[in-house]
Amino acid sequence: MFSIFPINGTISDINGFYCDGIAGGLKPNNALDIGFIYSDTLCNIDAIFTNNNFKAAPLRHYLKYNKKFQTNFVLINSKNANALTGEQGIKDIDDIFNNLNFELKNPIMSSTGVIGVPLPKEKIIDAANSFDLSSKNGENLAEAIMTTDSYPKSCLYKIKLQDGKSFQLGAIAKGAGMINPSLATMLCFICTDANIPQSDIKELLTKYTVTTFNAISVDGDTSTNDTVMLLSNGKSNSYDKDAFAQALKLVMEDMAQLIVSDGEGAKKSVAFEITGAKTYQEAQIVAKALSNSLLVKTALFGEDPNWGRIASTIGASGVECSENSLIIKFGEILVYNKGEILFSKEIELEAANVLRDNKFKISCDLGVGKYSFTAYGCDLGYDYVKINADYRT
Amino acid sequence: MFSIFPINGTISDINGFYCDGIAGGLKPNNALDIGFIYSDTLCNIDAIFTNNNFKAAPLRHYLKYNKKFQTNFVLINSKNANALTGEQGIKDIDDIFNNLNFELKNPIMSSTGVIGVPLPKEKIIDAANSFDLSSKNGENLAEAIMTTDSYPKSCLYKIKLQDGKSFQLGAIAKGAGMINPSLATMLCFICTDANIPQSDIKELLTKYTVTTFNAISVDGDTSTNDTVMLLSNGKSNSYDKDAFAQALKLVMEDMAQLIVSDGEGAKKSVAFEITGAKTYQEAQIVAKALSNSLLVKTALFGEDPNWGRIASTIGASGVECSENSLIIKFGEILVYNKGEILFSKEIELEAANVLRDNKFKISCDLGVGKYSFTAYGCDLGYDYVKINADYRT
Numbered sequence: 001m002f003s004i005f006p007i008n009g010t011i012s013d014i015n016g017f018y019c020d021g022i023a024g025g026l027k028p029n030n031a032l033d034i035g036f037i038y039s040d041t042l043c044n045i046d047a048i049f050t051n052n053n054f055k056a057a058p059l060r061h062y063l064k065y066n067k068k069f070q071t072n073f074v075l076i077n078s079k080n081a082n083a084l085t086g087e088q089g090i091k092d093i094d095d096i097f098n099n100l101n102f103e104l105k106n107p108i109m110s111s112t113g114v115i116g117v118p119l120p121k122e123k124i125i126d127a128a129n130s131f132d133l134s135s136k137n138g139e140n141l142a143e144a145i146m147t148t149d150s151y152p153k154s155c156l157y158k159i160k161l162q163d164g165k166s167f168q169l170g171a172i173a174k175g176a177g178m179i180n181p182s183l184a185t186m187l188c189f190i191c192t193d194a195n196i197p198q199s200d201i202k203e204l205l206t207k208y209t210v211t212t213f214n215a216i217s218v219d220g221d222t223s224t225n226d227t228v229m230l231l232s233n234g235k236s237n238s239y240d241k242d243a244f245a246q247a248l249k250l251v252m253e254d255m256a257q258l259i260v261s262d263g264e265g266a267k268k269s270v271a272f273e274i275t276g277a278k279t280y281q282e283a284q285i286v287a288k289a290l291s292n293s294l295l296v297k298t299a300l301f302g303e304d305p306n307w308g309r310i311a312s313t314i315g316a317s318g319v320e321c322s323e324n325s326l327i328i329k330f331g332e333i334l335v336y337n338k339g340e341i342l343f344s345k346e347i348e349l350e351a352a353n354v355l356r357d358n359k360f361k362i363s364c365d366l367g368v369g370k371y372s373f374t375a376y377g378c379d380l381g382y383d384y385v386k387i388n389a390d391y392r393t
Numbered sequence: 394m395f396s397i398f399p400i401n402g403t404i405s406d407i408n409g410f411y412c413d414g415i416a417g418g419l420k421p422n423n424a425l426d427i428g429f430i431y432s433d434t435l436c437n438i439d440a441i442f443t444n445n446n447f448k449a450a451p452l453r454h455y456l457k458y459n460k461k462f463q464t465n466f467v468l469i470n471s472k473n474a475n476a477l478t479g480e481q482g483i484k485d486i487d488d489i490f491n492n493l494n495f496e497l498k499n500p501i502m503s504s505t506g507v508i509g510v511p512l513p514k515e516k517i518i519d520a521a522n523s524f525d526l527s528s529k530n531g532e533n534l535a536e537a538i539m540t541t542d543s544y545p546k547s548c549l550y551k552i553k554l555q556d557g558k559s560f561q562l563g564a565i566a567k568g569a570g571m572i573n574p575s576l577a578t579m580l581c582f583i584c585t586d587a588n589i590p591q592s593d594i595k596e597l598l599t600k601y602t603v604t605t606f607n608a609i610s611v612d613g614d615t616s617t618n619d620t621v622m623l624l625s626n627g628k629s630n631s632y633d634k635d636a637f638a639q640a641l642k643l644v645m646e647d648m649a650q651l652i653v654s655d656g657e658g659a660k661k662s663v664a665f666e667i668t669g670a671k672t673y674q675e676a677q678i679v680a681k682a683l684s685n686s687l688l689v690k691t692a693l694f695g696e697d698p699n700w701g702r703i704a705s706t707i708g709a710s711g712v713e714c715s716e717n718s719l720i721i722k723f724g725e726i727l728v729y730n731k732g733e734i735l736f737s738k739e740i741e742l743e744a745a746n747v748l749r750d751n752k753f754k755i756s757c758d759l760g761v762g763k764y765s766f767t768a769y770g771c772d773l774g775y776d777y778v779k780i781n782a783d784y785r786t
Binding site for chain 1: 444445446447448477478480507508509510511616687691694701702704705707708709711712714715717729732733734773774775777778779
């Protein structure tokens with residue numbers, strides 16, 4: 001028996017964790033753009049990174065140096081991704097850490113922003129040397145890591161175990177480019193004072209990434225910088241694997257939902273629920289094909305219940321399914337039933353009504369097996385074009 | 394020795410071919426929406442169809458009945474795709490042909506428009522029965538098959554052979570949704586009075602589809618209705634395989650370029666030229682990943698030479714390539730050279746200048762092999778969203 005409940009606060013409210021975000025001059029107008037997570041004891045850590053072949057320098061730096069999977073410090077900047085910056089990108093990170101005025105154990109860097117611009121390391125060194133490592137300003141950090149995000153993303157949970165002990169688990173994240181997951185950077189830092197064995201960190205992070213962040217972002221088609229990292233400092237001296245797993249799933253779902261709801265310019269958050277697929281992989285393929293289709297996204301923006309585009313996308317995805325086994329619903333409204341077109345004027349109006357909400361579900365039963373997967377997407381409108389046409393300026 | 398030259402006119406100027414397009418009441422405002430290609434002698438034919446699992450009824454009708462690869466009549470309508478209409482969709486086509494007042498041999502139907510709406514067959518029968526089979530109005534047909542196209546697409550060539558004989562080859566096409574090739578219907582009808590053996594039709598159509606229509610449309614991720622069809626009535630009594638092959642390549646390139654230039658709302662036509670790939674397939678994968686990337690398209694719309702998005706898309710495509718082998722050019726402007734970022738303010742201005750044109754090339758040398766492929770794409774702006782958000786209304 002255990003209980004999990006959301007509490008006010010952010011990751012810096014967890015025992016032993018300290019955070020802040022400050023204006024380091026990377027963004028214009030004195031906006032917050034650089035910050036840190038510090039733990040007063042060494043943390044067990046692990047991370048899931050992008051599958052992109054051109055991993056950004058901070059990811060390569062971690063993979064090269066952090067063989068012990070322990071750290072007490074993560075430095076995070078926005079506005080510059082330090083990606084496609086070659087060996088110099090890694091050397092810049094070393095230079096930064098070698099020039100800091102405080103002592104750190106296996107420090108980690110994480111970056112997000114424009115690709116292919118050398119890291120402004122002098123600015124970063126100056127900013128980092130002004131950090132107050134005793135700060136408890138997680139909100140500022142959540143703001144400092146934003147790029148095209150329209151709001152900071154943060155959550156905190158308390159987990160009470162049967163033996164009366166308890167621990168906390170929270171996360172901050174950035175990411176908003178999930179309208180087409182291709183290339184959209186997302187960062188998520190999960191902190192806890194639970195006392196997790198190293199092996200459980202990897203296992204649970206990997207397990208829940210599939211149904212959370214990977215349900216909004218396509219495997220093998222991700223940004224240069226995508227990172228999900230978990231830091232555990234063990235200071236609560238308590239742990240229960242089942243309780244922790246459930247809480248971690250909640251935290252990762254929270255962050256994934258906040259990211260997809262903040263899709264650049266998006267007004268609608270849509271769950272594409274696929275059932276009846278021949279294999280789990282085929283359910284994933286269809287769900288992601290739908291959440292990525294430009295024609296589906298623009299139809300949703302126009303609140304047009306154009307189920308033909310849904311069907312055609314399923315057909316184009318190449319998975320096993322026939323016209324005579326497929327069922328399509330908008331919310332609870334059945335619009336296509338195994339070859340039978342049900343689209344009267346009345347049903348069309350009801351389906352259009354579903355699309356007027358800002359959160360709804362589109363369900364497709366392929367009718368050829370027992371596997372299911374749900375992907376999360378959003379609509380695509382004029383604001384997406386506006387945000388991305390002049391991202392760098 | 395042979396010579397190929399473009400001439401004024403369209404497919405109905407070819408000996409033995411007759412075409413027209415009329416207003417059948419499928420589109421509003423008395424717009425042209427239905428037409429035909431008629432040949433006064435039986436044609437050898439073949440066709441390349443979509444890979445979509447849910448092939449539209451006219452495609453399934455062709456595959457079911459046209460085993461002899463011969464016809465003298467193609468009926469084409471816009472506004473309704475007759476897709477996802479099950480067995481009824483095929484029966485509707487039979488009903489239409491059974492109710493026409495003229496005698497036809499293996500008539501073929503081709504449709505484009507909204508998916509999942511029963512074919513308005515009475516309107517189509519009425520319209521078709523008013524056709525004048527002696528019409529030579531290819532321009533009207535090219536207009537009648539348009540959906541979101543902003544202009545009709547047509548070309549005609551004359552081919553003179555060494556023996557003094559000559560033949561003609563021309564095409565009409567529709568298609569404009571190639572900003573994201575997913576689901577964008579394209580139809581192309583190629584007519585000739587050359588005397589082509591049946592086996593050459595299949596061979597040459599397949600060969601040039603790869604570098605033309607498939608370079609603007611992704612294999613296995615196409616609409617329910619995509620069709621490229623070739624009709625040869627042999628009336629010139631002349632043929633030379635090399636001459637015909639070269640002319641066919643020209644015609645198909647013309648049509649593919651017209652389609653991509655008419656990308657819904659697009660202002661810029663872009664060639665993504667990939668060289669130095671490990672395999673031909675990998676060159677194709679990268680070229681198409683670039684021409685399909687939303688972030689690349691919106692950057693092009695914003696005339697932003699954001700080469701980092703190009704590099705990241707290549708990295709995300711999963712093909713073999715390293716940061717230290719990659720070269721990226723906008724037009725002739727080198728912006729990234731094997732790990733070296735060359736992006737000074739001056740070079741950025743020069744690169745931005747290239748993007749101000751309405752037609753340019755982006756070249757990427759992967760530096761790991763000898764294979765190359767060029768894909769054609771366009772930018773994505775506000776008008777794309779506008780066109781697709783309310784396509785059905």
